[in-house]
Amino acid sequence: MAIQSSEAIVLNRIPLGDTSLLVTVYARTLGKVKLVARGARRPKSRMASSLQPFCVITVSFNRRENRELQNLSKVEAGPFFRHIGEDLTKVGYASAVCELVNRLVLGEEPGEQLFGLIIRTLDAIDRLSAEACEVLFWRFQLEFADVYGTGPEFTSCVGCGRYPEEASVRFSPSLGGILCRDCQGQADQDGETMQLSLGTTRLLSRVRGMPLDHLPRLKAVRTSRQEIQRAIRAFYLYQMDDGRELKSLKFLESIETDGKENRR
Ligand SMILES: [Zn+2]
Numbered sequence: 001m002a003i004q005s006s007e008a009i010v011l012n013r014i015p016l017g018d019t020s021l022l023v024t025v026y027a028r029t030l031g032k033v034k035l036v037a038r039g040a041r042r043p044k045s046r047m048a049s050s051l052q053p054f055c056v057i058t059v060s061f062n063r064r065e066n067r068e069l070q071n072l073s074k075v076e077a078g079p080f081f082r083h084i085g086e087d088l089t090k091v092g093y094a095s096a097v098c099e100l101v102n103r104l105v106l107g108e109e110p111g112e113q114l115f116g117l118i119i120r121t122l123d124a125i126d127r128l129s130a131e132a133c134e135v136l137f138w139r140f141q142l143e144f145a146d147v148y149g150t151g152p153e154f155t156s157c158v159g160c161g162r163y164p165e166e167a168s169v170r171f172s173p174s175l176g177g178i179l180c181r182d183c184q185g186q187a188d189q190d191g192e193t194m195q196l197s198l199g200t201t202r203l204l205s206r207v208r209g210m211p212l213d214h215l216p217r218l219k220a221v222r223t224s225r226q227e228i229q230r231a232i233r234a235f236y237l238y239q240m241d242d243g244r245e246l247k248s249l250k251f252l253e254s255i256e257t258d259g260k261e262n263r264r
Helices: 088-104 113-128 130-146 179-188 198-209 213-215 222-239 246-261
Strands: 002-016 020-027 031-037 055-061 069-080 169-173 175-181 194-197
Touching: 002 088, 002 113, 020 055, 020 088, 020 113, 031 055, 088 113, 088 198, 088 222, 088 246, 113 130, 113 198, 113 213, 130 194, 130 198, 130 213, 130 222, 169 179, 169 198, 169 222, 194 198, 194 222
Parallel strands: 031 069
Antiparallel strands: 002 020, 002 055, 020 031, 055 069, 169 175, 169 194
């Protein structure tokens, strides 16, 4: 056994037994780890208050090889993104970041790069306006896929490598990129591709390349927003074995619908 200590962010927590918690974290040095926090739900436990979503914590545990669950021995609270909890939209998008990582990362891995990306994204959600969250989440999803070398291609055709100049192209979630007019026919036999206007593909390149703090200034017309939403969503649904939607995105849809009804 070796004592491991790492900065981490809580991805998920569920009750375990009568008094404990099963906490899934993404740790800077270890990637995804499942920790049992014994007694964390007892009234006097100090662990529970640190093991909250969107808190950066330092976890220590005796790491046992080939065990799915590790026993958490110590947790220290670190910075807390306090503005996220003040706005339901921010909570929804921050939860979507954590849920997506939890769904797609299978276990331990060198975590430095993704940990940095998660923290930068939560920090931007915390500091910037709720209206900026949607574009911040697009950016997170593109960079998340880039970390694993599977980032979707929106500038050149994945069939022939040409830079399309036609007014619209097709995006294939399974091929992970756009297809020019010439390559569409043979690649889309099962009808899985979707339309992206050339303007939308250019917007996506800007989402990828801009400094995070400039993203709120990006203007997207409604059709581009819808095309981007649909394409990134389909891309990730294809990546997830069970093809289940993120619960956080359903939550965000429900608050958006409530908002519209209240404005009527
Ligand atoms: Zn092509």
